[in-house]
Structures are given as structure tokens and as C-alpha cells.
Amino acid sequence: MRINAKIIKNVADVNQWEYANVAYVQEGQSNEIYIQLVDLDKTHSAEKSTALPEFPLRYMPQGTVVTLTATFPNIDSDEQFTITGAQPFADDKSIWRLPLTATDIPASGNFIITLTEDGVEKTFLIRNALSVELVNVGGC
Amino acid sequence: MADFPESKGFGTKAYPVEALKTTPLLRRCEPMLTADLLKSRYLKGIDFDKYTDPELEQEIEIATNEFELMSNLTVNKVIFKERIPFDRAAYQAFVFMKLNNGPIRTIDELIIESSNGEEIYRLPPDWIEVGLAHKRQINLIPILSIFGAAGLKDGQASNAGLIFIQAVNNFRWLPAFYSVTYTGGLSNTDGEVPIVVNDIIGMTAAIEILSALQTNFLYNSTSISQDGITQSASGQGPQTFQARIEKLMERREKMLKRLRAEFHQKYYMSNI
Numbered sequence A: 001m002r003i004n005a006k007i008i009k010n011v012a013d014v015n016q017w018e019y020a021n022v023a024y025v026q027e028g029q030s031n032e033i034y035i036q037l038v039d040l041d042k043t044h045s046a047e048k049s050t051a052l053p054e055f056p057l058r059y060m061p062q063g064t065v066v067t068l069t070a071t072f073p074n075i076d077s078d079e080q081f082t083i084t085g086a087q088p089f090a091d092d093k094s095i096w097r098l099p100l101t102a103t104d105i106p107a108s109g110n111f112i113i114t115l116t117e118d119g120v121e122k123t124f125l126i127r128n129a130l131s132v133e134l135v136n137v138g139g140c
Numbered sequence B: 001m002a003d004f005p006e007s008k009g010f011g012t013k014a015y016p017v018e019a020l021k022t023t024p025l026l027r028r029c030e031p032m033l034t035a036d037l038l039k040s041r042y043l044k045g046i047d048f049d050k051y052t053d054p055e056l057e058q059e060i061e062i063a064t065n066e067f068e069l070m071s072n073l074t075v076n077k078v079i080f081k082e083r084i085p086f087d088r089a090a091y092q093a094f095v096f097m098k099l100n101n102g103p104i105r106t107i108d109e110l111i112i113e114s115s116n117g118e119e120i121y122r123l124p125p126d127w128i129e130v131g132l133a134h135k136r137q138i139n140l141i142p143i144l145s146i147f148g149a150a151g152l153k154d155g156q157a158s159n160a161g162l163i164f165i166q167a168v169n170n171f172r173w174l175p176a177f178y179s180v181t182y183t184g185g186l187s188n189t190d191g192e193v194p195i196v197v198n199d200i201i202g203m204t205a206a207i208e209i210l211s212a213l214q215t216n217f218l219y220n221s222t223s224i225s226q227d228g229i230t231q232s233a234s235g236q237g238p239q240t241f242q243a244r245i246e247k248l249m250e251r252r253e254k255m256l257k258r259l260r261a262e263f264h265q266k267y268y269m270s271n272i
Helices: B035-042 B053-071 B088-092 B159-170 B195-216 B242-263
Strands: A003-013 A016-019 A023-026 A031-039 A066-072 A081-084 A095-100 A109-117 A120-133 B029-031 B078-087 B104-113 B119-122 B137-140 B173-184 B192-194 B221-226 B229-234
Touching: A003 A095, A003 A120, A023 A031, A081 A095, A120 B029, A120 B053, B029 B195, B035 B053, B035 B195, B053 B195, B053 B242, B078 B088, B104 B137, B192 B195, B195 B242
Parallel strands: A023 A120
Antiparallel strands: A003 A016, A003 A031, A031 A095, A066 A081, A066 A109, A109 A120, B029 B192, B078 B173, B104 B119, B104 B173, B221 B229
16 A cells, blocks of 8 residues: 555535646745545556556545644755645545645645554655745746 | 754855846746646647656656756755865865865855764854855855954864864875765755756656657558558658757757856866
8 A cells, every 4th residue: 555645626525626736836825735645556447557656546544533744845944844734525534635824835846744544654755746936036 | 054053155046146136027946847847848749648647757857866967966955964185285275175066055064073973173154165155166264354262162172173183284185084064956945946957857858758759650651552542651750759859959968068067167186
């Protein structure tokens, strides 16, 4: 079992959402990232790659107490931060919402998810899943 | 840098090189390349049924690593620790040091360290000259308007350290003397990269993808005939994307060469 997550967007309810390659976050406003937990080892037979499946099956977290946190890495420990996810829909526990305030500005690239199911932690990396659009782009 | 309270940088942007202030009027930096951008910029009109988006993301990752190796530049910030020899010629040139990785954003720590890892003497950040750090050069220039107790470790003179420093007067060369901890990267903001870097990464990924895709075109020409009716078609076969690949390679080499010139300098120094 390889638990991971896919970015989803335009989330209205458990039946209305779309897959996205990256979550776009804009500086200067609050943002929301939606993810769907998936099991990379459980795929449709039509998948072209079993190593990197495009649409793996969703994963429903097990346990009575389930929490999820997202850590946005940065080389400067002052800039790194962790936020707690929320399950917006009781009917689909694979979908999580990660709220970012206007001052939460992560770095573009990978980020880390820690899923805790009744005290058992599962940590994984979502690759190149975040694209942060900054305001001052004249230099870096 | 939170982990290194005495970090010293020059206060300029990583890109454009030596820029002190920029405006958003022209975009020069952007987030790392994504699969969507790769398709839109370099692979327009290409049939992608052989590649999935996670596979394209993987190609970008590989191309980014290749770029780091080809250019000897670090895309995102990395903290390095490097041993520098004591070289009398360099010592007399204001302790000229050329580091292996870059472009350097900050010097986080500069110490004289023994071979068993013991810190002998911590050099004060005030003495470190970082104006050419983007080209990996640093110097120690202890000519300041105020000489204070900056050179002391924790406010105490380190006698052992001073003896060690005096002892080096007898050496022309010590293979490991200084230890420099520094942060290198192509941007002051983690996750942002110069657009030209994304361009090189994108071209590298596109070259690989196109060269893999063109192997699917097995034949240069095909013809079918039945009952006196024929149809034939010809193309470039396994060379279908060759012209595009060569153009991308040529442009990538030009860009890479120019980028290296921005962040490297050649120098020769020896002891006879």
C-alpha cells in the first residue's frame, strides 16, 4: 500500500470536483488546497504506468480518530510551517481541505502529508504539487 | 537564516545577478516548471497518449537534476559544508576562497576546524567579504572601522585557537583548515526560479520526450494496394522530431553557456 494524494480543484461536493496537476496558490490572499487520498498500488487496469499511476483509486482513512497535517518545507526553519487539514464531507473521508491564510506563503514544489489513523502515522510526499504565484516577480 | 544567526549575505537578488531592487513590471522569476507548462511551452501539437502527467512530472524532475549537474548550480536552496585548505598564497590575498557550490546566497559559518572536527576558532562574520559570493568567491578582510571583540568566541579569547593560528605561520599548505557552511541557490525565495532556468529545464525535458516519442514512427514510407487501387504516405520516420530536437539542443547550449558565465569565474592559482 502506497498512500499518497492527488490535488483536486473546483470542489463543490463529493461528486463534483476535478483532478489537477498542481494546486495554484496566490500570494496576498487566503487560499484553499484540496487533496484526495489515494493508494498508488490500487489502479485501474487501463493505467499506462503502475509506478506512476495517473488515476489511482481513492483511499478512505481507517480508524475512529483520523487527523491530517500538511508541512510545507523550506530550508529556513522559520519559513517552514504545518497546517491541519479538515474533512469537508462526512460522506467521503478521502477528501481533505488545507486552508492557507493570507500570511501562509509556502514554497512551490513538493509538500509533506502526515496522516494519522488512531495514532498510526503515515507520512508521504506529494511531488511538485504546489505552484505559488508571488506578486513581485521581477527578481528572486 | 534561523538556524544560523550570524549568516551573512550581500543583500542582492540571486537573479538578476547583483540586482538590489526589482519591480513586478517584468517577470523574471516563476515557480518550478509543471507538466502543464511543459506541454504548453515546448510540446505544442505533440500527441501525448504515450505519456501521463505524473510521467511528465518525473521527466521535469530528471531534467532539473540534469540541469544542476550540467550547470553546477543549485536550483533550490541547499546548505553546504565545505573544507578549505590553508594555502599561503591565498592567505596573503586576503584569504581568498573559492567554494565548490553556488551561487552562494549567504555564508552561514566560517570556522577553523581541526581534523577531528573540533572548532578551533570562529571567524567573525564582519570580516567575511561576500560581494562576489554569487561567483563563489569569498575573502576575509579584517579591515574595519571598529575593531571590537567580534573575533572572540562567546566573548572569550580562545588561547588554543590563537596558538593554532600562530602555528600555521610555519606551513605553506594545510590540506584542511577552514570549514565553511553556506547556503547556495538560484533564488532567495525557495521554490522560485529564474525563468531562464525553467527554460533550460523545459528544453532538457522536451528533448528527452521528443526523442522517445519519435521512435514510435517506425517507417519512412508506407503503401497499400488492393485491386489496382493504391495509397502511399511518406514521412520522416524515426527522425520525425529530429529538427526540433536539434534546435532545442542548440538553444539550450547557448543559454547554459550564458548562465554559467553569470555565476562562474575562471581562475588559476598554484604553489611552486
